[in-house]
Amino acid sequence: MLQLNVAKLKRAPGNEAFFKFSSNLPPQELAGEGIRFPDPVEARLNVVNTGDLLVVQGKISGRLLLSCNRCLEHFSWDFEVPFEESYAPATGGGNEYLTFSGDMMDITPEVLKSIMLALPMKLLCRDDCKGICPECGRNLNEHTCNCSTVELDPRLSVLKDFFKE
Ligand SMILES: [Zn+2]
Ligand SMILES: [Zn+2]
Numbered sequence: 001m002l003q004l005n006v007a008k009l010k011r012a013p014g015n016e017a018f019f020k021f022s023s024n025l026p027p028q029e030l031a032g033e034g035i036r037f038p039d040p041v042e043a044r045l046n047v048v049n050t051g052d053l054l055v056v057q058g059k060i061s062g063r064l065l066l067s068c069n070r071c072l073e074h075f076s077w078d079f080e081v082p083f084e085e086s087y088a089p090a091t092g093g094g095n096e097y098l099t100f101s102g103d104m105m106d107i108t109p110e111v112l113k114s115i116m117l118a119l120p121m122k123l124l125c126r127d128d129c130k131g132i133c134p135e136c137g138r139n140l141n142e143h144t145c146n147c148s149t150v151e152l153d154p155r156l157s158v159l160k161d162f163f164k165e
Contacts (some may be wrong), residue, residue, distance in 0.1 A: 002043055002111050007103035012088065013051040020044045025062075028112060030119070036065050038076065043111070044085060045083065053086040053097060059112050066123045070131035073140050081118040085110045 002023050009015045022040035029035070045058035060078040068075055088097035088103060098110065130140035135147035 001106060002041070004045070004047060004052065004056070004067070004105045004106045004107060004124065005103055006047065006100070006105045009047055009049050009054060010048075010103075015049040015067060018044075018046050018152050019058075019120035022062075025108065025112065029044050030116070033067060035067075037062055039063050041111070041115075051066075053088050054100070054105065055084075055086045057084045059083060060115065062115075064115070064119075066119075067122050068125035068129055070129045071125060072132065073125055073139065073141075073142060077119075079115060079118060080127075083107075083111060083114055118156050 002021075002025070004019055009017050020043070024041040025037045025041050027034055027036040033142050039042075039062060041060060041062035043058065044061045045056050045062050048055045059080055060083050062078075063075055064077045064079065066077050067073065083156050085107065086097055087107075090099040090101040100106070125141075133141055133145050138145045
């Protein structure tokens with residue numbers, strides 16, 4: 001849980017504090033697959049009381065264990081994502097802002113959201129991951145195989161036809 005103690009901060013407008021701490025975050029689900037944080041996630045955050053709001057700004061860094069879209073192997077992804085959210089004291093009425101009550105402000109859901117938003121569209125263990133052979137199922141990054149399923153680049157097959165004539 002990433003929680004900020006805002007007991008002092010919330011007392012007066014203009015109050016400001018810097019937080020640096022780390023915490024374990026729960027495993028998440030991404031497109032039906034479990035992903036997890038092998039290490040504690042670090043937060044470096046500045047919080048300002050603007051009068052109406054507590055504005056949190058800073059960076060979240062850590063590491064996620066993901067599985068490669070091509071070869072299905074696990075790999076770790078180091079991240080450092082910006083974080084910026086504003087929280088209003090819960091008043092009971094409708095509020096367009098995120099709210100907090102008490103002295104401990106839990107920012108875990110928003111932190112998780114910003115990490116998930118920063119994930120690359122395609123999760124690859126490396127840019128040139130060769131994937132797995134559709135015939136024998138070997139991981140082609142680690143093995144070569146003798147299967148004859150060499151996929152011809154369509155542009156090359158055009159050339160092949162060209163040379164036939
Ligand atoms: Zn891969
Ligand atoms: Zn093969």
